[in-house]
Amino acid sequence: MIKKPIGIFDSGYGGLTILKDISASLPDYDYIYLGDNARAPYGPLDYQTVYKYTLECVKWFFAKGCPLVILACNTASAKALRTIQQNDLELIDHTKRVLGVIRPTSEVIGHLTKSGHVGIMATAGTVQSGSYPIEINKFFPDIKVTQEACPEWVDLVESGKKQSEEANEPVKKHIDSLLASDHKIDSVLLGCTHYPLLSEKILQFMPSGIRVITQGEIVAKGLKKYLQNHPEIENKIGKGGITEFYTTGEVNNFDLKASVFYEKPVNAVQIKLK
Ligand code: DGL
Numbered sequence: 001m002i003k004k005p006i007g008i009f010d011s012g013y014g015g016l017t018i019l020k021d022i023s024a025s026l027p028d029y030d031y032i033y034l035g036d037n038a039r040a041p042y043g044p045l046d047y048q049t050v051y052k053y054t055l056e057c058v059k060w061f062f063a064k065g066c067p068l069v070i071l072a073c074n075t076a077s078a079k080a081l082r083t084i085q086q087n088d089l090e091l092i093d094h095t096k097r098v099l100g101v102i103r104p105t106s107e108v109i110g111h112l113t114k115s116g117h118v119g120i121m122a123t124a125g126t127v128q129s130g131s132y133p134i135e136i137n138k139f140f141p142d143i144k145v146t147q148e149a150c151p152e153w154v155d156l157v158e159s160g161k162k163q164s165e166e167a168n169e170p171v172k173k174h175i176d177s178l179l180a181s182d183h184k185i186d187s188v189l190l191g192c193t194h195y196p197l198l199s200e201k202i203l204q205f206m207p208s209g210i211r212v213i214t215q216g217e218i219v220a221k222g223l224k225k226y227l228q229n230h231p232e233i234e235n236k237i238g239k240g241g242i243t244e245f246y247t248t249g250e251v252n253n254f255d256l257k258a259s260v261f262y263e264k265p266v267n268a269v270q271i272k273l274k
Contacts, residue, residue: 003238005030006223007061007069009054012040012158012249014193015072016261018101021216022070022223023243030238032064034271035258037249041154042075043123043192050125054080055088056273062096067236070223071100074122074192078102078129097233101193102131104222105215109189110140112213117144117184121174122191124149132191146185148178150192157194160257162201171198172205179207187211197261246271 008019012035019033036042036057042050054076061069071077077100084098109118120132127149136145152170156162179185188210190196196214206212227234245268247254258266 001236002065003030003236004065004067005032005238005242005244007031007058007064007066008033008072009057009061009069009076010035010071010073010193011042011053011075012037012154012194013197013257013261014154014157014195016258017193017196017214018070018072018216018219019243020262021220025217025220026224026227028239028241030240031243032061032066032246033243034060034246035249035254035268036273037158037247037254039248040158041123042073042079043125043151043154045075045125047079050076050079051083055084058084058088058098059092060271060273062093067095068097068099068233070219071098072193072219074101074131075125076100078126078131097230099223099226101215101219102126102135102191105189105191105213105218106132106135107139107222108218109136109187109213110143112211113143113187115184115186116142117146117182117186119178119182119185119188120145120147120191121150121153121178121188121195122147123154124151126191132189144182144184146178146182148174148181150174150195153198154192154194157197162198167198167201168205171201175202175205179210185210187213189213190215245269248273 081100127147133145156167247268251270254268
C-alpha cells in the first residue's frame, strides 16, 4: 500500500501554529499543509461559503491521497466539519477521515479551569456558531462559557501588524470586554488558530492571574490518541518525516510569513482550486 501524508488545513497562516506542535509531537509522519490565503479570512463569511471553500480544500487533500485531514481552523471546524463528516465523506470516500480542533479542545478545557468560568476568544463565525459552549457543556455541563468575537485580530496577523502599535487598541478592547462580561473567568482559550501569533500583545493586556490557553499541544495530543485508537487510518499514513506546504495565495509572501510562524524555512507551492 502506498502511504500518504496527513493533511493540515487552515484559511491562512493560523494552522501553522497547530502543525508546529503536531509535528513536534509526531515527527515521523508525513504532512501536507494547505493555507487558503487567497480567500482568507474565513471568520466573517457565512456558513455556505465557509462550507464550500473548506470542502473544496478537503477534496484537494483527498486528491493528493491524504487518508486523514485535520481542519486546523476553528471557523472551518465550527461551520463545515459536521456537514462534511455526516454528508460528504460517504459520497466522496467513506474510508477517509476529517477531524477538527473544537472537540479535542472542549474535551480538556474543563480540567484547566479552577473557577469553572472560561472565556473563548474567536472569530465572529466561530462565536456565532455556538460550537464552543455546546461542545464544552457536553463534557463539562457545569462550566460557564463566555465568548468574545475579535474580528480585527486575524487581519492583524495576516497583514503582519501583530507587533504594531495599531494592534494595541483592538487587542485590549476585546480582552477587557470579555473579562467585564464574567469577572470569574480564570482561563481564556485562544479559539482561533491565528491568535497564538498575537500572543505577545495578548499577554501584554491580559491580567496576570488569567491562564491563556492555546490549542496546538491539545490538538497534537488528541491526534496521537486518535491514531492509537484507529490503526486502520494510522497504517495508511506515510512515515518519512516529510512536510510539504501549499497555498492558494501568493507564494513568496507566504514563504516569508509562514517561516516566521512555523519557526523553520517554508517553501510553498501555489495551487489553484478551480
Ligand atoms: N484561523 C482560523 C480559525 O481558527 C480563522 C481565521 C480566519 O478568519 O480566516 O478560526
